[in-house]
Amino acid sequence: MFRYALRQALIGLFLITPAVAAPTAEQRGKAFARTNCARCHAIDRVSESPLKIAPPLRTLHRRYPIETLGEALAEGIYTGHADMPAFELSPDQIHDLLSFLKTLE
Numbered sequence: 001m002f003r004y005a006l007r008q009a010l011i012g013l014f015l016i017t018p019a020v021a022a023p024t025a026e027q028r029g030k031a032f033a034r035t036n037c038a039r040c041h042a043i044d045r046v047s048e049s050p051l052k053i054a055p056p057l058r059t060l061h062r063r064y065p066i067e068t069l070g071e072a073l074a075e076g077i078y079t080g081h082a083d084m085p086a087f088e089l090s091p092d093q094i095h096d097l098l099s100f101l102k103t104l105e
């Protein structure tokens with residue numbers, strides 16, 4: 001029984017290791033969004049935003065081409081809304097986040 005569980009665990013580890021070793025830009029962007037945006041914005045394809053007035057991130061591309069969103073992120077987004085903190089992202093973080101946003105389109 002124990003040996004079986006250990007074997008399953010090792011197989012599981014083997015299967016997930018490549019993803020852990022080399023997360024893609026999409027995965028890094030998703031992790032970033034989960035940490036920094038998800039408490040207000042929905043970051044998946046279906047749910048409502050936890051904060052009702054914050055648009056789900058999947059709807060952003062309907063209002064902004066993802067590329068212009070990159071510029072806004074580089075300069076820091078100031079929506080003029082007190083509820084939304086100002087973010088300044090590094091070029092790498094922006095690349096990751098935009099890669100993730102594209103997966104939601």
Ligand code: HEC
Nearest residue numbers: 036037040041053054055060063079080081083084085087
């Ligand atoms: C504390 C809550 C909060 C967090 C955290 C937050 N937002 Fe927002 N965000 C808002 C609210 C509220 C609005 C709506 C502002 C408005 O309509 O004036 C908004 C609006 C936006 C808009 C503009 C949408 C539009 O149509 O003008 C973008 C882009 C955006 N958020 C991106 C992000 C990203 C990317 C993150 C994570 C890095 C993030 N937000 C984190 C609350 C938040």
